[in-house]
Amino acid sequence: MRARLFAAAAAVAFLGVSAEAQAQIKLGAILSISGPGAAMGVGYKGAFDFFPKEIGGVPVEYIVRDDATDANVGFTAAQRMISEDHIDAFIGPSLTATDAAVAPLANQAHVPMLAMAPYEYDPAKQPYTFSDAQPLSLMMAAVFKYMQAHGVKQIGYIGFSDGWGDQVLAATKQWSQTDGMTILADERYARTDTSAEAQVLKLMSVHPEAIVMGTSATPAALPVVALRHRGFKGGLYGNHGIVSPAFIKVGGAAAEGVIAVTSPVVVYDQLPDSNVVKPVAAAFMADYTKQFGPQSINPFAGYSYDAMLLLKNAIPIALKAGKPGTEEFRVALRDALEKTHELVGVSGVYDMSPTNHNGQDARAAVLVEVKDGAWRAIQ
Numbered sequence: 001m002r003a004r005l006f007a008a009a010a011a012v013a014f015l016g017v018s019a020e021a022q023a024q025i026k027l028g029a030i031l032s033i034s035g036p037g038a039a040m041g042v043g044y045k046g047a048f049d050f051f052p053k054e055i056g057g058v059p060v061e062y063i064v065r066d067d068a069t070d071a072n073v074g075f076t077a078a079q080r081m082i083s084e085d086h087i088d089a090f091i092g093p094s095l096t097a098t099d100a101a102v103a104p105l106a107n108q109a110h111v112p113m114l115a116m117a118p119y120e121y122d123p124a125k126q127p128y129t130f131s132d133a134q135p136l137s138l139m140m141a142a143v144f145k146y147m148q149a150h151g152v153k154q155i156g157y158i159g160f161s162d163g164w165g166d167q168v169l170a171a172t173k174q175w176s177q178t179d180g181m182t183i184l185a186d187e188r189y190a191r192t193d194t195s196a197e198a199q200v201l202k203l204m205s206v207h208p209e210a211i212v213m214g215t216s217a218t219p220a221a222l223p224v225v226a227l228r229h230r231g232f233k234g235g236l237y238g239n240h241g242i243v244s245p246a247f248i249k250v251g252g253a254a255a256e257g258v259i260a261v262t263s264p265v266v267v268y269d270q271l272p273d274s275n276v277v278k279p280v281a282a283a284f285m286a287d288y289t290k291q292f293g294p295q296s297i298n299p300f301a302g303y304s305y306d307a308m309l310l311l312k313n314a315i316p317i318a319l320k321a322g323k324p325g326t327e328e329f330r331v332a333l334r335d336a337l338e339k340t341h342e343l344v345g346v347s348g349v350y351d352m353s354p355t356n357h358n359g360q361d362a363r364a365a366v367l368v369e370v371k372d373g374a375w376r377a378i379q
Contacts (some may be wrong), residue, residue: 008206022325024059025315026213029085029304030077030102031094035069036191037218039246039311040056040340043300044094050287054097063087067193074098075105082109088324089333091307092116094300096164101166102293103129110327112334116303118240120167123357130357132306134364139240139261143212144175144366146259146378152210154182156203158196159214159225160318165356168214168239172333172342184208187330192217200226210234216241221251228254234257244298248370255370259378263347264366265302267377277363294338308343313343 024115029048033041045064048108054060063085067074076095081087082105090113093099099119106113107128115131118139123129147155157172159165165188176183184206187199200223203211208259210236211227213220220242227236238260248255264271268281289296324326340352340359342374348364 007062013097020049021088021323022063022088025055025059025324026063026085026087026088027091027311028078028081028085029062029064029091030067030074030081030098031064032069032098033066033091034110035067036219037069037095037217039244040241040298040300041066041094041297042302043244043298044092044248046288046292046296047301047304047308049291050284050305052312055312056319058319059163059273067093067095069095071095071097071101075101078105082106082111084104086325087111088330089311090114091304091311093181094303095168097162099131099317102165102171112330113339114337116300117308118167121357123355130310130352132310132345132349132350132358133303134240134263134360136167136239137174137357138362139365140171140175140361141236142362142367143178143239143259143277144181146367147181147210147235148179150235151364152181152235154184154186154207154209156185156206156208156211157183157214158187158189158203158211160216160219161190162305164216164241165214168212172214188321189222191217193219196223196226199223200232200358204230204232208234211236213238213242215239216252217244218246221247221255225253226249227253240299243368243375244300245295248373248375251370256348256373258370260375261365262368262370263299263302263364264374265346266297266299266375267366267368268346271366274343275374276349277346280344284346302346306347306350309345310337310340310343310350361364 031041031044041252065077094116096117097114107126112128118133118136188194197361240262243260243262253326264277265281271278317336318332340350343350348360350359352359
C-alpha cells in the first residue's frame with residue numbers, strides 16, 4: 001500500500017512539473033483484453049474502431065493498454081499513462097477491481113476517469129471518478145422484481161470469490177430483503193477455477209427455487225453447466241456482466257433459459273420505437289455488426305461507446321477553459337462531465353450531478369433470456 005501511495009504521489013508530482021499544453025487530446029483506455037475477462041474485453045476494445053479522430057476541432061489519440069484482468073497490471077498501466085503519456089482522461093478501466101485500484105491515482109492526479117464496470121464510490125470523495133455502467137442496485141432491482149412476480153421466495157447465491165462477487169451479493173441481500181426472499185446459501189469460486197461442482201452440490205442440498213449468480217464473462221458458465229448437469233430445474237438469474245455471445249457459446253444447451261439484465265443495446269432491434277435509446281443503439285450496432293458480424297452484439301462495446309459520447313459532449317466545453325495536457329483542461333472536463341444532462345447513449349440515458357456521477361435510471365435496464373442460442377428481450 002505504501003508503495004502505491006508513493007507511486008501515486010510521484011505521478012502527481014511529475015504531472016504537475018511537466019503539465020504542458022498538448023497539440024492533441026490524449027485519452028487512455030485500460031481494458032481487460034486478455035485473461036478471464038477477455039470475453040468482455042473484446043467488446044470494449046471493438047468499439048474503439050468507431051471513435052472520432054478529432055473532437056471540437058482537436059485531434060484525439062487513444063492509448064489502449066491491456067490489464068490482463070489483473071488490477072495490479074492496470075494500476076501500473078495507469079501510472080504510466082499519467083506520468084509518461086500525460087493523458088487528459090481515462091476511458092475505463094473495464095474491470096471493477098481495476099477501477100478500485102486506479103480511481104485513487106486518477107483523483108490525486110486530477111484526471112477524469114470513466115469507469116466502464118459497476119464500481120461503488122462516493123463522488124464527494126472521488127470527484128474525478130465517473131461511470132457509465134449501470135449500478136448493480138439498479139440492475140438487480142429489475143431481476144428481483146421479475147423473480148417476485150414469478151413467486152420466488154427462496155434463493156441460493158453463487159459468485160466469484162472477489163470484489164465483484166461481494167458487490168452482487170450485497171445487491172442480492174438488499175433486494176431479497178425488500179422483496180421478502182430468503183438466501184439459503186452463499187457459495188463462491190475463483191474466476192480461474194475449472195470446476196464448481198462442490199459449490200453446486202452444496203447449493204442443491206438446500207433446495208432453492210432459484211439461484212442468483214454474482215459472476216461475469218465466460219467463467220459465469222461454469223456453475224450453469226454444473227447445475228443443469230446435476231438436474232437443477234429452478235431459475236438461474238445473472239447480472240449484466242454475463243450477457244455476451246461468449247457466455248452462450250461456452251454454456252451451450254445449459255445456458256438456455258438463463259435470465260439476466262442488460263443494456264438496451266443488446267436487444268436494440270427488439271425495443272419499441274418509443275424507446276429513446278433505440279435509434280442511438282441501432283445506429284451504432286449497424287456499424288458494429290457490419291464490421292464484426294451479427295453474432296458480435298454485446299453490452300461491453302456499448303459502455304466504451306457511451307464513454308466516448310460522454311467525452312465528446314464534454315470536451316468542447318473544456319476546451320474553452322484550457323488546452324489539452326493542462327490541469328485547467330482536465331478540471332474543466334471534470335466539471336463538464338458532472339453537468340451532463342439527458343445524454344442518450346446506447347446503454348441508457350445519463351443525467352449527472354455533483355452527487356451522481358452515473359445518472360442512469362430504469363431506461364438502462366432490460367431483462368433478457370437465452371432462447372434458441374441467443375439473448376432475447378423479455379416482453
